Amino acid sequence: MLRLLNLELQKLLLNRTSKILIFVSFILPFFVILLSSLKINVFGFFTLELGELGIFNFPIIWHLTTFFASYFKLFFAIVVVSMIGNEYSNKTIKQNLIDGLSKKEFILSKFYTITFFSLLSTILISLISFFIGLYYSSYTEASIIFRETEFLLAYFVKLIGFFSLCLFFGMLVKRSAFALAFLFILYIFEWILYGLMAWKLDINLAEKVHNFFPLQSMYKLIDQPFQRIAMTKFPNKENLAYDYGTHGYEIIIVLSWTALFVFLSYRLLKKRDL
């Protein structure tokens, strides 16, 4: 396993473009969160301090940081599709197989890399959230700090699921740009299907089915936190209440998609003549 990871890391880290993209997708959210937690003086008129809003309190901070950081996954998605696209355009995939890598090992080396970077990202986010939280939060008892840390697990699963989808699209179309276009098409397609079902059938049923779709199921792992922040400000408004939690079944849906995408990528490569 380490051999395969090592192999892929060499391919990625010696490439300047992917190095920059990896840097952006990991370091940028880190800084954005860090900056937003600082006190900002807006032209001397007033000081903006997001921390005062209570959004950096435990346990809500876990929800907030994982939600925003997950948008930066798009940068690493480019890395994932290009790490497949480049292997095809340089024909190095062929050379790797001839040199004695099996098709299974090839896919696994990509998957291990995805998992490695997802884990790294999760660790970074948990550290920064933990320290900002300690600084701002009024409650620092361990029971409150570690409540809702399942958002970290959700974040990790969300990344792995999304990157596996990118891996599959990369293997399917062999070109990075087309693979990204496919992602966008899938996103639109899911909403069109949702709209059609809501129109022809029933909106509640449509929503339930929609939550099983690949991209929507990944999104559902970490729901938007705005409504929840509003709820903390106006606790008596009942109509704001919604289910923002991360559930076991949501994780299972995404993990099933992940397994399917990795398996399909392998099947595709196995059937293909290079």
Add this chain to the structure above:
Amino acid sequence: MESILTINNLTKKFGYLTAVKNLSFTIKKGNVYGILGPNGSGKSTTLGIVLNVVNKTEGDFHWFDGNTSTHNALKKVGAIIERPNFYPYMTAFENLKLVCKIKGVNYNKIDEKLEIVGLLNRKNSKFKTYSLGMKQRLAIASALLNDPEILILDEPTNGLDPQGIHQIREIIKQIAAKGTTILLASHLLDEVEKVCSHVVILRKGTKLYSGRVDEMISSHGFFELKSNKEENLIAFLKNHNSFGKIKIQDDLITAFLNEPMNSEDFNKLLFEKGIILTHLVQRKESLEEQFLQLTDR
């Protein structure tokens, strides 16, 4: 003799097109093999199948004794097919390091192999800065990294300039001299003739011949002759039992032998008959002539 690769009734279909049809042959240790065939005869497809990049339709093949999986067997094989494929943004050294990681070879082999192909002084240049000849030599260095049991080369001199072709051939000869089994696919016959002891000849995916180069056509060769007494010479040849077909082109007479005869005896015989030769060459058909005879059928 230990066999390295065994192919049994291998067939590959691309849709309606049958690229390889019911092909069988065996590669034995220590020989230098050539796979010959016109373009599109299935050479690269056959190599692609045994190298794990093309899926077979029917039949089977196995490496060595047949107890290792194909991808593990390939770790003991060195192969370059068509164009050299490396990561353009990595240096030669980094590219070879990657191959070492795949094959499980020690990194200290890298410099040794770069030395053989004469690229040691450029080892820290990026692959994309290399000329085609250098790329091809790097591919050979990469194929040699694991000190392979067999080296497979598919059209190694394709697209190279004369110097490049010469360099690659010299390297191949050096490797062959060390006793490494080589499988060389090419449509360049003089290339194969110069290095190979055995050939497999393909046409439209079917095997026409496999065996030793010198046993390819059961012939005893021929004499190329010139003489001032041309009529006498022709008459003599026609009456002699050892000669079959006689071909006359301008003043050059080509006489094909039905049975072995050496040039010394032949010359002596003619001299006794009072026919003096101005030109005498004894030759066997070149591989090209044999190849054309076989593939034209």
